[in-house]
Amino acid sequence: MDKKIGVYICSGCEIGDAVDLDKLVEIAKEKGVSLVKTGASVCSPAFVEEIKSDIANEGVNTVVIAACSPRVRTDVFNFPGCIVERVNIREFVAWVMEPKSDDAQLAAQDYLRMGIVKAEKTNLPEPWIGEDLSEEILVIGGGTSGLSSAIESSKAGFKVTVIEKEDKLGGWAAKWYKTTPTKYPFTSIEEPAVFQMMKTVESDPNITVLLNTTIVKTEGMPGLFDITLNVSGQEQVKRIGTIIAAAGFTPYDASKLDKLGFGVSPDVISNVDFERMVRETGKITRPSDGKTAKRVAFVLCAGSRDPEHLPYCSGYCCAASLKQAKYVRDINDGVAYVLYKDMRTPSQFELFYKELQNDPGILLTKCEIKEVSLGEDSSLNVDVTDTLLGDELAIEADLVVLVVGMVSNANQEKPDILNLQYRQGLELPLLDTGYYPDSNYVCFPYESRRTGIYPCGTIRAPMETYGSIQDSIGAALKAIQCIWHYERGMAVHPRGWEKSYPQVFMQRCTSCKRCTEECPFGAIDEDEKGTPFYKFNRCRRCGTCMGACPERIISFHDFSIDMVNSMIKEIEVPEDDDEKLRYLAFICENDAYPALDAAAFLKHRFPPGIRFISLRCAGNMNLVWIADGLGNGLDGALVLGCKFGENYQCHYIKGSELCNYRFGKIGETLDRLGLESERVEMMQVQISDYVNIADTLKDYADRVKEIGPNPFKGF
Amino acid sequence: MIEFQGKVLVIGGGISGITAAIEAAETGVEVYLVDKNPYLGGRVAQLTKYFPKLCPPTCGLELNFRRMRENKGVEVMTQTEVLKVEGSKGNFKVTLKKKPRFVNENCTLCGECFNVCPVERDNDFNFNMNKSKAIYSVFEFANPPYAVIDPSVCLGEKCSKCLDVCKYSAIDLNMKEEIIDITVGSIIVTTGWQPYDAEKIDNLKFGIVPNVITNMMMERLASSTGPTGGKILRPSDGKPVKNVAFVQCAGSRDENHLPYCSYICCMASLKQCTYLADQDPEVKATVFYIDIRTPGRYEQFYWNVKENPNISFVKGKVANIEADPSGDVWVEAEDILAGSKSKEKFDMVVLATGMQPTSANWDLPFSAKKTPEGFIDPDSLPDGIYLAGSAVMPFDVIRSLHSATGSVLKALQSISGRGN
Amino acid sequence: MAKRIVKADLDFIKEIMANGGDSVNKCYQCATCSVVCNLSPDNSPFPRKEMVMAQWGMKDALLKDADIWLCHQCADCTAYCPRGAKPGDVLGALRKITIEEYAPVKFLAKLVSKPAMWPFAFLLPVVILLIDLMFNGKLQYLADPQVLVNMSINGEPESAGKIVFAKLFPTVTGIDIFFMTAAIFAVVCFWIGLSNYWKALNSERSYPVTFKGSIIGLFAGVIWEALTSVRFKLCNTMSVRSTTHLLVFWSFVGLALTTATASVYEWVLRYPSPYPLYDPVKILGNVSGIALVIGSIWMINTRSTLKVGANSGFDWLLLIIVAGLGLTGMGSEIFRLMNLASVAYWTYFIHLTFVMFLFIYAPFFKIAHLAYRTLALAYTNLANRGEPNALKG
Structure with a gap:
């Protein structure tokens, strides 16, 4: 596209007081821009009309606004069909530097030149839209979560295939006698909801159910998943749009719980076996002699909350045990001992606890289990300590139920759920903490690291029936939303608006595999030689591959290696002044950028020599920029990325961590250049660090000052 | 190509409402997001960190605001309450009451007005632990990023000191309450909670x-x-x-x-x-x-x-x-x-x-039952109106977001047979 | 730490529930009760532990738990209980069960135990009084007491034309013999019950007990506490009860003194009733009687409005007896002074029924708390857990 650039410079919000606008106009003209205008308030309706008129009458198609942060006034500077580049001379200059100083003026000039160059090198994106995209949803797992998401997707008009590895639908819930309540007033146990769901699914023409079915392999990408199914021994391939992984859980193996008496007697059973016995026989008896079990002890947290077994709480067991205690009362008119560590019936489930407490035959105490042993008359003794009664108790029981927790089916030795034919492994990656196939745990709970595949229900966290149903409806929405996006060539979360996608100049690819290894979403496959193959619908557009590529051959329509290099070249390096050092700072646009904006809003002072370049993610940072920058005489370089590690805050999960990893190698590069590696730093910044980010920057600048100016200046 | 037609109203601009709004907007439907406060974010905006990651809630809010900026499908109305809901699924006529902010979108939060304003008010955002001026910014990351005037303490035109110093014609003391009528196909209620x-x-x-x-x-x-x-x-x-x-x-x-x-x-x-x-x-x-x-x-x-x-x-x-x-x-x-x-x-x-449902003190503009504690009973809601977040029951953020995301699918089901 | 073998006695739980402690299972052991209770000691406080023991049906332990008597059912615990478990009511139920458990004549205990049995319970004093009348040859006058007015006692002419209750129930053969017998029966029953309880309290002692000072001093202290209502005054929620309880308690003391003085008049001074209204014994009797009426009605009123112990028939029976005693006692006198002979005699008959009821059932219903509480407080004082914090210097 032939570019006609218009530059509009604002003097409002103290910009005019801080910098000489006339000089900025000159700078823009020097860069070859003929249409340069200034305004007291560029965002005012009148001025915006003027810009629109320039677009209409002067043929301007690339608008450079030198004013405030691109985080504000986006709706005002919205010119469809035009490239809009925002040069932030308010937050990055006027509000953080000494007004009318050389420093402020030089900074504003640098930013304006960088902006113009960036605009010159930006292209409007042309989306990649695959052909023959499927709109069908595959649901893995025919339990409560799976069926619920299938039904809800169907209600929205989508075709769904449900695959179930067993020979009937229903999952665990269909093996339950009753379930904990799902509706107000949360006081009564209910028929498992899954039975109604099974009927609904059977009569829904939009839903295909495949029993005895597993996935042999999953290839392709959202919209174009080719899934090889093993249906009762027969293989078939199915084209699928998106996947809801509701593959559920496996109860924790009670045989590992010999400390709690498993194996002491056949009358020590798991809660799963107990539930199954009640469902199948309608009776509660002792496996050893078939006698009615009048006294049943429920040992909670059997394996859960235990560093030797499961380091988490399985969440559902407390309420489920109360439910089972109720069986003992209703069926056997017996006594149920509920032995808990903490009674965990959060939210409205407290009302269930409250209700069941009223039963005089349900005896509860907090305690620690000391021993479960065989007593006289083949009854069992449960010795407990730290009780509410102040004493140790010896409880005689006919049956001891070990209430075991949930283990995600994604967290098995061989999960065998998706069998993804991806470069980065067969299944959904788990969080560092082990259990969950999740990514953005708090804010964006559906974003798994495998695009278009949405885990829900007990595969990703221990949940009760109510929670599983809630979760699965949300997952269905995300699956549908994903279809909507790929049909328009748009990325999904977090850049749901993004139409640009990575373009690779394959002729220069050396098959080094950096991109295929580093992509946080496993979006890039490779062949035996290591040649990368992009699956664009898996790509989240973070640009980690662009940052990883040593050959500089990966770019977006609106962001490229060359573009940033050109921007860096626009930073004027004062050669004769040892005081005026220049630092290049790459900042994550999601967290570091708003933190800097907020610091600027508070009028904190930034080191005057710092020049920010915003990245999609710290993972987007390519070392070549730093090398080039320092090669050009800049005195230091900095990356402000998100926190990484266990509690990472990177919206692309691994971006900042990978950036840090690359930094581990920067020493070599700098050594080669003969520069001190201390000039270059990677910092973890969270958005709330705006309070002290100015100090952090100043400390950094001081450290570089101590090292002294870049010896390459002037070369 | 799938297409969802229709509009959705989200009542409550906390984390559940914001999530419901942007998730809906990212399926192409138009969304109105209303909140009675002059800012979005609800309770989480007041939090220092989220558990268990100990990360700042503003991080997630920022990304959601970015999504809303880029998507453009969400119309945010702050200081707005729902007066009346009439009609039925697919065609709800909703009457909104938007209180005057007295500050328009020209505001750059330059802060000149805060310096000259002569009156103070208890800062309810900080639970009255400090004061703000009558014209104030709720907090640093408040969205929308404009000042707001508390009319209960503002001296009005006879003072007008803020008007005198504002360089951007951002203050309008004559701003009036507006009654706005909108038509939507579906409504998501995310009115959340208040501290007991x-x-x-x-x-x-x-x-x-x-x-x-x-x-x-x-x-x-x-x-x-x-x-x-x-x-x-x-x-x-x-x-x-x-x-x-x-x-x-x-x-x-x-x-x-x-x-x-x-x-x-x-x-x-x-x-x-x-x-x-x-x-x-x-x-x-x-x-x-x-x-x-x-x-x-x-x-x-x-x-x-x-x-x-x-x-x-x-x-x-x-x-x-x-x-x-x-x-x-x-x-x-x-x-x-x-x-x-x-x-x-x-x-x-x-x-x-603990959490008390905001709905406990809300005169519902549609017919539905409340539990004795003031939660709206989801089973009693008219078709086309759905509940999400801690308006359903006390939830953490994650569970709120599950239900908020799910409520969008319910809304889509009710407003649109998807066109092909 | 002792190991306790759990023998969950579901019948015992049901018994507690049936006796006013129907809320016992609602407790979820937050211990709010132990803290809001101003009477609860710091070490091993009540009633939280009693609640869990009750939920676990630990009958043996609870039946020798003296702490239940430290509770004066102020209902502070009940007011603040987040679960509506009403620990105050549960402890009340436990006290009832304790009294019934240790009382020797179980048959009588059963009669007063359940409201459904109360009509039969009342039948017993009525029958005794009818036998009394028969024994004294006065039964026929009950149908038409008017006849008695013109009769004279022992041929003393000044008594003719007046309403004198001794004409129906002769002082010695009608009152003293029968009521003394009933009183002796009660004392014997109390003795047996209390000594059983004392043994139980001292078996497998939970708290170290050290005897110090004299037994008399010990009990005098406990009785003084009761007379001054010091513990009741620590109540917050039902602070009114320190007043009502004191009123009823002192009116009983007053009436006891009245009776004692009247006996002196009768036996020593040979000064037969009725006495003139200005006589000191009459004044004491009337003041006590009025206090009893006011106190008991006030108590009934606070019970009904504050819903504390509202489910406890045990408590209600005592309130009915006390109120009945006061009302019929005062009624007899008023009707006598109004010269309404029939009404006066019938009211007197009912009054004596209440008195007889009180005497024969004293060891079996709530009035027995006077004795059990005194004993248990003496025990807890010895165990050094009697004195509430608020009473310590």
């Missing part, structure tokens, strides 16, 4: 004994946008705290107050223990509890907090609090596992007050 009024728990002496604060006040004290700039100082004399008691189930699990468990308070107190430890590694904290409820992976958070030898846990609910003349606070409980009563002195006491 701690004064009602009379034996815990909130409002009577100095230095007894609520957990939400603690969030503001720890926040860099809060009244102390993030330093946890006790209110009576500004002393840095060295020994703090956390009183769990302050109002929750109590049929005299809130019969249900508020879900988040255990984790919130554990999280606040980390605030204290971050500020001063020597600080001591005692958590008085009935049951520590840290389901799922939260358990690991609990373990981590327990590893700190300065943080102790006492099973036994605090049932009496008394003032010490020094400003310290006496806290009495039975240490159940020790089998004896304990009466200890602390610098400050944090009441882990």
Whole structure:
């Protein structure tokens, strides 16, 4: 596209007081821009009309606004069909530097030149839209979560295939006698909801159910998943749009719980076996002699909350045990001992606890289990300590139920759920903490690291029936939303608006595999030689591959290696002044950028020599920029990325961590250049660090000052 | 190509409402997002950190605001309440009342007006722990990023000092309340929660004994946008705290107050223990509890907090609090596992007050039943109206987002047979 | 730490529930009750532990738990209980069960135990009084007491034309013999019950007990506490009860003194009733009687409005007896002074029924708390857990 650039410079919000606008106009003209205008308030309706008129009458198609942060006034500077580049001379200059100083003026000039160059090198994106995209949803797992998401997707008009590895639908819930309540007033146990769901699914023409079915392999990408199914021994391939992984859980193996008496007697059973016995026989008896079990002890947290077994709480067991205690009362008119560590019936489930407490035959105490042993008359003794009664108790029981927790089916030795034919492994990656196939745990709970595949229900966290149903409806929405996006060539979360996608100049690819290894979403496959193959619908557009590529051959329509290099070249390096050092700072646009904006809003002072370049993610940072920058005489370089590690805050999960990893190698590069590696730093910044980010920057600048100016200046 | 037609109204601009709005907008439907406050973010905007990752809520909010900026499909209306809902699924006629902000979108938050405004108001965003001017910015990351005037204290045109200094013609003291009629196909209610009024728990002496604060006040004290700039100082004399008691189930699990468990308070107190430890590694904290409820992976958070030898846990609910003349606070409980009563002195006491549904005090504009505690009974809602977040029941953020995301699918089902 | 073998006695739980402690299972052990209770000691406080023991059906332990008598059912615990478990009511139920457990004549205990049995319970004093009348040859006058007015006692002419209750129930053969017998029966029953209880309290003692000072001093202290109502005054929620209880308690003391003085008049001074209204014994009797009426009605009123112990028939029976005693006692006198002979005699008959009821059932219903509480408080004082914090210097 032939570019006609218009530059509009604002003097409002103290910009005019801080910098000489006339000089900025000159700078823009020097860069070859003929249409340069200034305004007291560029965002005012009148001025915006003027810009629109320039677009209409002067043929301007690339608008450079030198004013405030691109985080504000986006709706005002919205010119469809035009490239809009925002040069932030308010937050990055006027509000953080000494007004009318050389420093402020030089900074504003640098930013304006960088902006113009960036605009010159930006292209409007042309989306990649695959052909023959499927709109069908595959649901893995025919339990409560799976069926619920299938039904809800169907209600929205989508075709769904449900695959179930067993020979009937229903999952665990269909093996339950009753379930904990799902509706107000949360006081009564209910028929498992899954039975109604099974009927609904059977009569829904939009839903295909495949029993005895597993996935042999999953290839392709959202919209174009080719899934090889093993249906009762027969293989078939199915084209699928998106996947809801509701593959559920496996109860924790009670045989590992010999400390709690498993194996002491056949009358020590798991809660799963107990539930199954009640469902199948309608009776509660002792496996050893078939006698009615009048006294049943429920040992909670059997394996859960235990560093030797499961380091988490399985969440559902407390309420489920109360439910089972109720069986003992209703069926056997017996006594149920509920032995808990903490009674965990959060939210409205407290009302269930409250209700069941009223039963005089349900005896509860907090305690620690000391021993479960065989007593006289083949009854069992449960010795407990730290009780509410102040004493140790010896409880005689006919049956001891070990209430075991949930283990995600994604967290098995061989999960065998998706069998993804991806470069980065067969299944959904788990969080560092082990259990969950999740990514953005708090804010964006559906974003798994495998695009278009949405885990829900007990595969990703221990949940009760109510929670599983809630979760699965949300997952269905995300699956549908994903279809909507790929049909328009748009990325999904977090850049749901993004139409640009990575373009690779394959002729220069050396098959080094950096991109295929580093992509946080496993979006890039490779062949035996290591040649990368992009699956664009898996790509989240973070640009980690662009940052990883040593050959500089990966770019977006609106962001490229060359573009940033050109921007860096626009930073004027004062050669004769040892005081005026220049630092290049790459900042994550999601967290570091708003933190800097907020610091600027508070009028904190930034080191005057710092020049920010915003990245999609710290993972987007390519070392070549730093090398080039320092090669050009800049005195230091900095990356402000998100926190990484266990509690990472990177919206692309691994971006900042990978950036840090690359930094581990920067020493070599700098050594080669003969520069001190201390000039270059990677910092973890969270958005709330705006309070002290100015100090952090100043400390950094001081450290570089101590090292002294870049010896390459002037070369 | 799939296409969803129709409009969705989201009532409540907290994290559930924002999520519902942007998730809906990202399926191509138009969304109105209304909130009675002059800012989006609801309760989470007041939080210093989220548990269990101890990350700032503004991080997620920022990304959601970015999504909304880029998507353009969400029309945000703050200071807006829903007066009336008529019609039915697919065609709800909704009457909105938008209160005047008195500041328009020209505002750049330059702050000149704050400097000249002669009147102060209690800063309700900070639970009245400090003052703001009558024209003020709610907090640094407030969205929309414009100042707002509190008409209950503003002196009006006879003062007009703010008008005189505003360079951007951003202030309009004549702005009037607007009644806006919109038509939508579906409505998602995410009215969320408010902290239970701690004064009602009379034996815990909130409002009577100095230095007894609520957990939400603690969030503001720890926040860099809060009244102390993030330093946890006790209110009576500004002393840095060295020994703090956390009183769990302050109002929750109590049929005299809130019969249900508020879900988040255990984790919130554990999280606040980390605030204290971050500020001063020597600080001591005692958590008085009935049951520590840290389901799922939260358990690991609990373990981590327990590893700190300065943080102790006492099973036994605090049932009496008394003032010490020094400003310290006496806290009495039975240490159940020790089998004896304990009466200890602390610098400050944090009441882990629970969630009361906002809907408890909301005159519903549509016909639906409320539970005795004021939650809207989802089964009683008219077709086309759905509930999400802690308006359903007390939820943490994650569960709120599950239900918010799910509610969007319900809304889509009700407004649009998807066109092909 | 002792190891306790759990023998969950579901019948015992049901018994507690049936006796006013129907809320016992609602407790979820937060221990609010132990803290809000101003009477609960620091070490091993009540009623939280009693609640869990009750939920676990630990009958043996609870039946020798003296702490239940430290509770004066102020209902502070009940007011603040987050679960509506009403620990105050549960402890009340436990006290009832304790009294019934240790009383020797189980049949009588059963009669007063359940409201459904009360009509039969009342039948017993009525029958005794009818036998009394028969024995004295006065039964026929009950149908038409008017006849008695013109009769004279022992041929003393000044008594003719007046309403004198001794004309129906002769002082010695009608009152003294029968009521003394009933009183002796009660004392014997109390003795057996209390000594059983004392043995139970001292078996497998939970708390170290040290005897110090004299037994008399010990009990005098406990009785003085009761007379001054010091513990009741520590109540918050039902602070009114320290007044009502004191009123009823002192009116009983007053009436006891009245009776004692009247006996002196009768036997020593040979000064037969009725006495003139200005006589000191009459004044004491009337003041006590009025106090009893006011106190008992006030108590009934606070019970009904505050819903404390509202489910406890045990408590209600005592209130009915006390109120009935006061009302019929005062009624007899008023009707006598109004010269309404029939009404006066019938009211007197009912009054004596209440008195007889009180005497024969005293060891079996709530009035027995006077004795059991005194004993248990003496025990807890010895165990050094009697004195509430608020009473310590």
